[in-house]
Amino acid sequence: MLCFCRASLLFAVLAIPLSAWGQTAEGFHCFTLSGGAGYSAIAGKDGSNLNGEWEVQAGAGFAVVNETKTRHWSFFLNFDYLFDHASVKSNALAQARNLNPTNIALLNATGGTTRFQVVAFDPTVRRRVSKGGSEVYLFGGFGWFHRQVDLTGVANQGSLLQPGSPSLFLRNSSSGSLDAGGGINFKVKKGWPMPYVEIRVVHGLAVNKSTTLVPFGAGIRW
Numbered sequence: 001m002l003c004f005c006r007a008s009l010l011f012a013v014l015a016i017p018l019s020a021w022g023q024t025a026e027g028f029h030c031f032t033l034s035g036g037a038g039y040s041a042i043a044g045k046d047g048s049n050l051n052g053e054w055e056v057q058a059g060a061g062f063a064v065v066n067e068t069k070t071r072h073w074s075f076f077l078n079f080d081y082l083f084d085h086a087s088v089k090s091n092a093l094a095q096a097r098n099l100n101p102t103n104i105a106l107l108n109a110t111g112g113t114t115r116f117q118v119v120a121f122d123p124t125v126r127r128r129v130s131k132g133g134s135e136v137y138l139f140g141g142f143g144w145f146h147r148q149v150d151l152t153g154v155a156n157q158g159s160l161l162q163p164g165s166p167s168l169f170l171r172n173s174s175s176g177s178l179d180a181g182g183g184i185n186f187k188v189k190k191g192w193p194m195p196y197v198e199i200r201v202v203h204g205l206a207v208n209k210s211t212t213l214v215p216f217g218a219g220i221r222w
Contacts, residue, residue: 025067027133027190029222032076034059034196036219040084040116044203045210049092050114055084055215061124073127078139080120082202084213088112088151096151105151105168112151112169116213118202119144120179133187134194138180145177145204147211175206185221193222 024030040055041047061078065071093109100106120143126135149172152165183198195218202213 023066023068025069028063028067028074030063030066032059032061032063032078032221034219034221036196036198036217038215038217040082040086040213040215042086042211043201043214044212046114046212049089050086051089052214053085053087055082055213055217057082057215057217057219059122059221061122067126067128073125076124076126078122078124080118080122080143082116082118082120082213082215084116084118084215086114086116088114088149093151103169108153109151109168110153111165112149115148115150116211117146117148118177118179118213120177120202122179126185130187133190135185135187136182137185137198138182139200140180141178143177143179144174145202145208145211146172146174147204147208148172173207175204175208177205177208178203193220195219196221 035056035058037054037056039052041052042050057080059078059080061076063074063076065073065075067074088111093112097106097109120141122139122141124137124139126137128135149170150167151169153168154165179200179202181198181200183196185194185196187194197218199214199216202215203209204211
């Protein structure tokens, strides 16, 4: 009798999420994948040092609260990756030379790039806003932030040894980060991936606290 009661209790506990799963709205995907690209502006103190350029992004996640016939919103736990590329401004390079007059590598530098990598955990709320299934979404989270500055000079050893501008100075710094943003998923056709547009703000912490990225992206989400 005791075993039967335990089995009945276990079945009741499992039946609650299973019944909720069965009420999932038609066409709703419980798992999500995305990929896109766009432009990333640089804010904060680094805005005076860098010119924003291109960025690529990817993401994956799963729903912990599904959209149903009566509930038009859902809640996802997402993991996002961003790679941002920026160029070093000439005035920032001149300032670096003036502040470090004994650093030969800096004195020979004529340009440079900065690359950012971000891996973030982003809980996301989506809400359907049309009968076709298009959604708006908001997210916010935290993650890992990596900043790499690579200063380059003029090749003077021939194209065999230096096929491009040689790297003269390389500096890396990693820290935590905070991010938030939002966007729109456009439902084109049932069963098809959804084009999306979004904007986010990523702020570095600790050693990277002077850097804030503002990526504008577009891509495809399933």
